[in-house]
Each structure stands twice: as structure tokens, then as C-alpha cells.
Amino acid sequence: MKSNRTLTASEIDAFGAELDQLRHRTVATLGERDATYIRRIRTSVRITELAGRLMLFAGFFPPTFILGVLLLGVSKIIDNMELGHNVMHGQFDFMNEPEFCGKRFEWNHACPADFWRYTHNYEHHTYTNILGKDKDLGYGLVRLFPEQRWNPGFLLQPLYALLLAILFQYGVAIQHLKMNRLLNGKMSKAEFGERFQPFWHKLRHTSVRDYVIFPLLAGPHFVAVLCGNILANLIRNLWTWVIIFCGHFTKDAEVFPQSVLQNETRGHWYLRQLRGSSNLKGSKLFHIMSGNLSHQIEHHLYPDIPANRYAEMSVEVRKICAKYGQHYNTGRFSVQFASVLWRIFRYALPNRHQQAPGQKQPA
Amino acid sequence: MSNTASHTLSFTRWLSPLVDEATFDFYARRINPTWRWSRVICRVTKIEPVAADMLAFTLKPNGNWRGFEAGQHLQVYAEINGVRHSRSYSMTNTPNPAGEIQFAVKRVPGGLVSNWLHDKLKTGDHIEIGQAFGTQKLPCNQPLLLVAGGSGITPVMSWLQHLAHRYQHADVVLLQYARDAATLPFQQQLAQIAAKMPNFTLQTILTDHPGQPPIVFDDQQLTQRVPDAQRRAAFACGPSSLTSAVRQVWQARGYTQPLLTEAFSPPALPDNSSVHPVALSYSRSGKQQQGSSGVNLLQQAEAHGLKPANGCRMGICFSCVCKKESGTVTNLLTGETSSEPGEMIRLCVSTPVSDVTLDL
Numbered sequence: 001m002k003s004n005r006t007l008t009a010s011e012i013d014a015f016g017a018e019l020d021q022l023r024h025r026t027v028a029t030l031g032e033r034d035a036t037y038i039r040r041i042r043t044s045v046r047i048t049e050l051a052g053r054l055m056l057f058a059g060f061f062p063p064t065f066i067l068g069v070l071l072l073g074v075s076k077i078i079d080n081m082e083l084g085h086n087v088m089h090g091q092f093d094f095m096n097e098p099e100f101c102g103k104r105f106e107w108n109h110a111c112p113a114d115f116w117r118y119t120h121n122y123e124h125h126t127y128t129n130i131l132g133k134d135k136d137l138g139y140g141l142v143r144l145f146p147e148q149r150w151n152p153g154f155l156l157q158p159l160y161a162l163l164l165a166i167l168f169q170y171g172v173a174i175q176h177l178k179m180n181r182l183l184n185g186k187m188s189k190a191e192f193g194e195r196f197q198p199f200w201h202k203l204r205h206t207s208v209r210d211y212v213i214f215p216l217l218a219g220p221h222f223v224a225v226l227c228g229n230i231l232a233n234l235i236r237n238l239w240t241w242v243i244i245f246c247g248h249f250t251k252d253a254e255v256f257p258q259s260v261l262q263n264e265t266r267g268h269w270y271l272r273q274l275r276g277s278s279n280l281k282g283s284k285l286f287h288i289m290s291g292n293l294s295h296q297i298e299h300h301l302y303p304d305i306p307a308n309r310y311a312e313m314s315v316e317v318r319k320i321c322a323k324y325g326q327h328y329n330t331g332r333f334s335v336q337f338a339s340v341l342w343r344i345f346r347y348a349l350p351n352r353h354q355q356a357p358g359q360k361q362p363a
Numbered sequence: 364m365s366n367t368a369s370h371t372l373s374f375t376r377w378l379s380p381l382v383d384e385a386t387f388d389f390y391a392r393r394i395n396p397t398w399r400w401s402r403v404i405c406r407v408t409k410i411e412p413v414a415a416d417m418l419a420f421t422l423k424p425n426g427n428w429r430g431f432e433a434g435q436h437l438q439v440y441a442e443i444n445g446v447r448h449s450r451s452y453s454m455t456n457t458p459n460p461a462g463e464i465q466f467a468v469k470r471v472p473g474g475l476v477s478n479w480l481h482d483k484l485k486t487g488d489h490i491e492i493g494q495a496f497g498t499q500k501l502p503c504n505q506p507l508l509l510v511a512g513g514s515g516i517t518p519v520m521s522w523l524q525h526l527a528h529r530y531q532h533a534d535v536v537l538l539q540y541a542r543d544a545a546t547l548p549f550q551q552q553l554a555q556i557a558a559k560m561p562n563f564t565l566q567t568i569l570t571d572h573p574g575q576p577p578i579v580f581d582d583q584q585l586t587q588r589v590p591d592a593q594r595r596a597a598f599a600c601g602p603s604s605l606t607s608a609v610r611q612v613w614q615a616r617g618y619t620q621p622l623l624t625e626a627f628s629p630p631a632l633p634d635n636s637s638v639h640p641v642a643l644s645y646s647r648s649g650k651q652q653q654g655s656s657g658v659n660l661l662q663q664a665e666a667h668g669l670k671p672a673n674g675c676r677m678g679i680c681f682s683c684v685c686k687k688e689s690g691t692v693t694n695l696l697t698g699e700t701s702s703e704p705g706e707m708i709r710l711c712v713s714t715p716v717s718d719v720t721l722d723l
């Protein structure tokens with residue numbers, strides 16, 4: 001079991017200052033190496049997409065069909081995670097290159113990039129694991145922490161979680177529509193319509209491309225390409241869901257009450273990011289396939305630093321955590337994911353004593 | 364514009380449901396290095412020295428280039444150590460049947476882009492530029508006085524070639540300033556123009572002479588060199604010391620003829636030491652306001668009645684990213700200052716050090 005030393009105010013400041021210094025050291029060396037890295041990632045997205053689509057054009061012949069689905073799935077995963085997610089964080093803005101400009105980047109995903117920039121970059125990264133503020137905490141469907149209020153609807157949450165995983169790209173997009181606010185009358189129909197427009201456009205664009213145009217281009221192999229594209233999207237959805245749930249809902253991840261936001265210093269903010277996030281151990285390929293969200297802790301401490309730097313930064317972050325007696329939540333993928341599944345099943349049921357969140361630091 | 368819309372790539376509309384610009388560019392550039400969806404990529408066709416410290420680059424742009432007019436400028440992009448830098452230069456030629464553009468670059472000691480262009484760019488290489496911009500127009504139907512200092516000669520070259528082509532008999536005096544004979548640019552080209560234009564007079568003034576204070580533009584010099592200045596429309600281009608000297612003389616003499624000036628000033632030196640007033644310009648809304656170096660740009664823009672997008676207000680979410688067109692800012696997260704024109708900055712963690720223009 002983890003243990004976190006309670007830090008004094010000045011220790012928290014010093015902790016923050018050390019993490020800031022690591023940031024400065026890294027930012028000072030950004031350049032060619034990072035530009036080359038993201039271009040390589042882009043190349044791998046393009047090549048796997050082209051190869052995957054070409055293979056699917058060969059129809060249901062099993063070897064090419066299966067390989068085609070996998071390649072296209074991989075392409076979409078890398079596009080969404082290592083390329084899109086990181087670029088949209090502005091990690092490569094230092095290049096001043098319009099193609100990698102965080103504000104303009106658009107990805108191969110049903111969620112319009114602008115929605116994502118709001119719900120993810122702003123809401124999730126600013127209010128990480130704060131109950132009621134971070135909508136990523138179960139996406140309003142799943143209860144993951146004893147601090148969240150239980151209601152009978154959660155009994156079926158393993159099923160909801162599965163559905164969310166299957167339809168994850170739509171789930172992520174719908175999150176921004178804030179449907180619950182429409183339902184409980186807090187949002188006007190007109191405002192909802194305005195939010196809905198860009199979603200509809202993007203949905204139409206991505207669906208028409210994958211489910212109409214490419215199948216039509218395949219002529220007699222229409223059905224094969226259609227099925228292949230559905231499967232590739234499914235693979236992407238499941239994988240991104242798994243990785244994202246492993247980022248903040250593992251066994252030792254913590255949630256916080258909104259009161260932590262009052263007078264939160266930079267040191268406190270770092271501490272909250274650390275305690276709310278969890279890493280996954282794995283190979284270099286695994287890190288790329290998870291968009292370096294396997295370095296979730298580093299990503300939350302430094303969302304704007306190129307993800308290809310997280311691996312080397314993690315060595316130092318770990319040292320700093322050890323120095324201040326803070327638990328560094330990392331583990332094998334299987335173990336971390338099992339603990340997420342456990343939470344999904346466990347907190348479908350009520351717990352005996354409703355726990356108040358964030359009884360410990362940071363407070 | 365010379366050869367505009369005809370080049371607009373209509374295939375982009377057909378392709379857009381299938382591929383986006385980035386994907387298209389990825390493949391197109393591998394087939395032909397100048398092919399792009401919308402970006403302007405040029406092949407360098409010629410590089411020639413026009414003074415000891417100045418090179419003229421001739422470029423052949425791809426079909427996305429929308430043409431230019433005499434006296435316009437362009438943005439040149441250079442990727443150096445993974446970072447794309449941009450600088451504006453003036454066109455030194457006029458629209459021509461070959462569709463070529465020429466610009467000239469003076470080597471600035473310590474200058475990142477000018478040195479890169481001088482040392483790294485070779486004939487046959489490819490380079491990206493932006494569309495032509497700038498709308499200064501010289502009157503062509505009256506006698507002219509052109510005053511050019513150093514690389515201020517560049518837009519003047521474009522004007523002169525335009526005149527030599529269209530108005531050979533125009534009455535033009537050019538006062539050209541340079542430190543010494545070696546750095547006096549475009550002499551050969553100016554001689555060719557003089558051969559075509561009977562009423563063109565070139566007067567060169569070398570400013571640096573050992574053991575003497577540098578020679579500067581003043582009233583007396585103007586009287587000596589151009590006794591009929593009052594009948595001429597004037598255009599002065601060069602360092603701000605030169606353009607403001609011309610403007611002063613013009614005002615002192617009470618001239619009513621049009622005077623256009625264009626100053627090439629080095630970026631203001633950052634002064635980090637204290638909180639000081641700065642001028643903030645918002646190019647999109649056309650506002651200019653007095654600001655302070657002590658407050659982040661997001662707060663200041665809001666105080667000036669603008670509504671920039673924002674979220675966390677602490678540098679995490681990148682909602683407030685905005686193009687800084689010019690000026691020097693400090694990044695509060697890293698403590699670094701930067702003067703790079705056209706860079707994207709987070710308003711909430713940037714304070715202005717010099718006067719700043721934002722794309723807001």
C-alpha cells in the first residue's frame with residue numbers, strides 16, 4: 001500500500017520548485033529532435049493508414065482483411081493519441097509549424113478538436129480528479145470512487161462501462177454537449193443546438209468517409225471495407241478507453257473535493273496532479289501506442305512538454321517524489337487495468353460509510 | 364494582382380471528403396517537392412551577391428502563389444533546429460512572365476534567419492513563403508525622390524524596375540546611402556535601369572569615413588543634392604533614423620507633396636528590469652492601447668475590451684494561444700523572453716517587454 005508523507009507548506013513550495021526546474025531544463029533543449037520525432041509519428045500514421053486501407057480493398061480474404069483492420073486501427077490509435085492528443089496540447093507549438101499547431105490541429109476522430117481542447121485540455125487538466133469539476137471521472141456514467149454518491153443506477157455500470165468503451169469516440173464528443181444540462185433545463189434548446197452543430201458536422205464527415213466513400217471506392221468489396229472500417233474504429237475505441245481509464249482510476253489514484261482549489265499554489269497543483277494520476281510500465285512501442293499516457297504523471301505535471309520527453313523526465317520525477325516521500329503510482333499494465341476493473345465492479349455497489357473526499361493533503 | 368485566381372486549386376474541394384490538407388501535403392511533396400494543398404513552396408533558381416553583405420534570391424513559387432505588385436513584401440520561412448522562423452523581406456523585382464520573385468537579404472551580425480539564408484540555402488533548394496502583402500503605392504505621374512538607406516533599397520528596386528518597364532521617361536532621383544562602397548547594394552542593376560531611363564539620377568552617399576562622424580541626411584544635404592525637392596513626391600525607406608530625418612526636413616520645409624516612409628527597425632531591446640508602459644496593438648480589431656509590462660497579456664486584452672478565448676488562466680490548457688505578430692514577450696513559466704515574429708504565445712502566461720502586436 002502506498003504512503004504519502006504529509007508535507008509542510010514550505011516543503012510543498014520546494015517540491016513545486018524542483019518540478020519547475022525540471023521543466024525549465026527540458027524546455028531549454030527543445031528543438032530538432034522533437035520536431036523529427038513528431039514528424040516520424042506522423043509518417044507512421046500515414047503509412048499504416050494507407051497500408052490498412054489498401055489491404056481492406058482486397059476484400060474479405062482473411063490474411064489481408066485481418067492485417068488491414070489491425071493496421072487501420074493502429075493508424076487511428078496513433079493519430080488520436082501520440083499525434084493528435086499531444087499536438088492539441090500545444091506540445092509542438094514551439095515549432096511554429098502550422099501543421100503541428102495545437103490550436104488548429106484536427107484529428108481522425110468523431111469528436112471535433114475544439115470540443116476536446118475544452119473538455120480535455122481545460123476542464124480535465126485544470127481540475128484533474130476534482131469531484132464535480134473533472135467530467136472525465138467516470139464520464140457521468142460510471143462511479144469509480146467511494147467519495148462519489150451512489151444511486152441504484154450505478155448497479156448496471158459494468159454494462160455502461162462496456163458500452164462507453166465500444167462507443168468511446170462518440171462518448172468523448174457527447175461529453176461536451178452537456179446533455180444533462182439540457183435535460184434538467186439548465187441549458188436552452190438554442191444553446192444546445194449551437195453546441196450540436198460542430199459535432200454533427202464532424203460526425204457526418206468522419207462517418208461518410210469511413211462508411212460510404214471508402215467502401216464505394218472499393219467497388220465489389222464495399223461490405224468488406226465497411227466492416228473493416230467499423231472494426232478498426234472499434235479497436236481504437238476500446239484501446240483508448242482502456243488507456244484513459246488506467247490514467248486516473250487505478251487503485252492508488254485519489255480524488256479531491258472542490259475546496260482544494262481555494263488558494264491552490266503551484267506546488268499544491270503539482271501534488272494533486274501526481275496523486276490523481278497513474279503510470280503504466282511498458283516498452284517503447286507500448287508508450288507510443290498509448291500516446292505516452294503511460295506516463296500519465298509526467299503528462300499531467302507537464303501537459304505542454306513534448307511527450308517524447310516524458311520517459312527521460314520520469315526518472316527525475318521519480319527521484320523528486322522519493323525525496324519528498326510521495327508515492328509514485330506506476331505498475332504493470334495488467335495490474336493497473338485489473339484495479340480499474342475492480343473499481344468498476346466494486347463501486348457499482350454502495351459502500352457502508354460514505355467517505356468525504358480528500359481528507360488528506362492537498363487541502 | 365497579376366495572375367490571381369486562375370491558379371486556385373479546385374481539386375482541393377473534390378478531395379476534401381477523402382483527405383485533409385496535412386495528408387495531401389504528406390504525399391504530394393514526396394511526388395514533387397513543391398506540390399502542396401495551399402502552402403506556397405518555391406524552388407530557389409538563383410542566388411547572386413548584390414553587395415558585400417547582401418544576397419539576392421530568385422524563387423519560382425508553386426501554383427498557390429497569388430502574385431504580387433511592385434513594392435510589396437513577403438514572409439520567408441526557415442526551419443532552424445526544429446523551429447520555423449519567419450522574416451519579412453521586400454520583393455526586389457516586378458511581376459514577370461517567368462513568374463519569378465526576387466528578394467534580397469542583408470547579413471545581420473548574429474541574425475538567425477539572415478545568416479541561415481546566406482550560409483545554408485542553395486540554388487535548387489525549396490523554401491516556403493507567405494502570400495505578398497503591403498499596399499504602399501507610389502504616384503507614377505509626377506517627379507519622384509527616392510531615399511534608401513542600406514537594405515532600404517530593396518522595395519525601391521522593385522519600384523524602379525516597375526517604372527523602367529512602364530514609365531521610362533519618369534523623372535526620378537534616388538539618394539542611396541550605405542556605409543562604404545563595398546556595402547552599396549544593386550549598383551549593376553541600377554546602372555541598367557539608368558540606361559533605360561533617361562531622366563533617372565542616382566546619387567550615392569557613403570556615410571562612414573575613417574576619423575569622421577558618419578554623414579547623415581539633413582536639410583543642407585537635400586538642398587545640395589536635390590535642389591528641386593519641393594516638386595517631388597518622396598519615398599524614404601531604411602533605418603528609422605533615416606526615415607524620421609526625412610520626415611523632419613519635410614515638415615520643417617512645410618512640403619505638401621506626398622511623403623511615404625518605411626522603417627526597418629531592429630526589434631526593441633527587452634528591458635526586464637522594471638515595470639514600464641508599452642503600446643499594445645490588436646491587429647484584428649484595429650485597436651491600440653497603452654499597456655504595462657507588469658501584467659499578463661490576457662488580463663490586459665480583457666481590460667481593453669477584447670474577449671480572447673481562455674480557460675485555466677495558468678498556462679496549462681492552451682485555450683488562450685494567440686499569434687504574436689511582433690514585439691518581445693516574457694514567458695512567465697520559463698522566464699524566457701522571445702522576439703520571434705509570428706510565434707504562438709499563451710496570453711495568460713506572457714507579459715510584454717516591448718510594444719507588442721497581437722492577432723486579436
Ligand code: FES
Nearest residue numbers: 674675676681711
Ligand atoms: S488560459 Fe489556459 S493556457 Fe492560457
